Amino acid sequence: MVGRQARRPAAYYLAVLPFVVLLLFPFYWMVVTSLKQNAELYDLKAIPFWFRSSPTLEHYRFLFERTAFATWMVNTAVVAVLSTAIAVVISILAGYALARLRFRGGETLGGVIFAVYLVPTTLLFIPLSQVIRILNLGDTRWSLVVSYPTFLVPFATWLLMSYFRTIPKELEESALIDGCSYLGALIRIILPTAIPGVLTATLFAFTLSWNEFIYAVTFVSSTAQKTLGPGVVTELIRGDVYYWGELMAGAVLGSVPIAVIYAFLLDYYISGLTAGAIK
């Protein structure tokens, strides 16, 4: 490793410091702004990094009392939970079949799923918005529940397939010999062993749906159906008026759930991130 003979820890801390500051400062700024009184926010003489007058929860109160923020939060959670659940179930079945069962077209299908995994959402959002209209789901949060699995399933299938392959075949073979069906073997033998893999896939799918933006901003336009990102971005900026305090409060609250989940499941997250990209 470069610098491996640098035995002084201080050098490493000194080297990592600018990165940490650069990467985390926007969050600090977000939080501080969200707690500042408006008078101070727009005071040119104030030192921006800290509070001069006392912090306030005014902006947060505004979010919940004067905007549909709570509704957006609920919508985001509903969409993320449902689309994740749908995608994970579909992906477990497909991933298991691709990992373990030999069938005509299996290999091609694996390739197709990987290719679809690499298709960005911005390539097909225009025709997909037409399909959503045909399905009569236009301008509802259900359009998102239906469309998010298009990018979640290829991703989760791929991840689970790789995971299932690491489980020794003997485990389920004995169950199959004992007269278990493939579905039975999958549910009783494979899934309990594959919990870390399933958890990683679920976690990733949830994060991806929570953070999705382009479908959410394209398919949904009424306030009551919006999710967090589009809600904050489109409704707290009115014409030329920016509600900066409220915008930052919304950004903080919208980020917290994801940050909490990831803090608890960091190791799954990192292993999934590296496996997801490299395998």
Next chain:
Amino acid sequence: MATAYAFVAPAVVLLLVLVGYPFLLALYLATSDAVIGDMGRFVGLGQFARLIHQEIFQQALKNTAIYTTTAVVAKVVLGMALALVLAGLGRHRLPGSRLIRAAILLPWIVPTALSTVAWKWMFEPQFSVINWVLVRLGAIAYVSDLQWLGEAHLARVAVIIVNVWRGIPFFAINLLAGLLSIPDELYEAAETDGANVFTRFWLITVPLLRPVLATVVLFSLIMTISDFNIVYVLTRGGPINSTHLLATLAHQTGLITGEIGRGAATSLFMLPFLMVIVFYQMRLMRRKWEW
């Protein structure tokens, strides 16, 4: 085998209906003069031909090219630097290295639309922080000197800064995983042979990291070339359409203006580039890397 087909059926149906059909529809729309509410007539490659001559499209294409190359190069360099530092921290079991690793991932995991709103506020010239610091450092005389999102060139720099900020953790964590998988003995042997830090980096780290680096770069190319969120939130393609990427221009043309055929054609312009990347990615996956 019946069971296998039953297992993959839900995935196949989903992908056929919500990816396959939209893809065909995109091909149809892009070769038609459809507007919202009217499926239009077949016009062959007319939309593409007109796009190429459109100034705003040329600008978006150029922006996408510059945005993608600049941002990916910056992410490789900075991500690599961070990965090396993190590897050092971990190797010496320095306290706090786990916490630091967790913290630096934040820009990557937090919803981009929301973190970009924070950047939009930071770029605000009068009341926010970036220009305040620049004035205090003496880099500019007045906060009004740099209108980050109001001036075309600065706005283009701004969207790239945000993209790089968001992408560094992805590169760093993946490259770190690659670094940690390189056997220690190689470095030890090289060290005994008298190789210095830089020689070791060029002759051991770089070649052995190549497969990981290639995968991460290809992935990032796909994500960066097709980016939408940052530009949409930060500038909406402005000022005067100067920061549009293909995706944001497609959104504006296809759904805001309602020229859905031309919007679809704009989006599909990404396809040839993406296909090249996907081809390399798939080839990379098949290859066995041997150390």
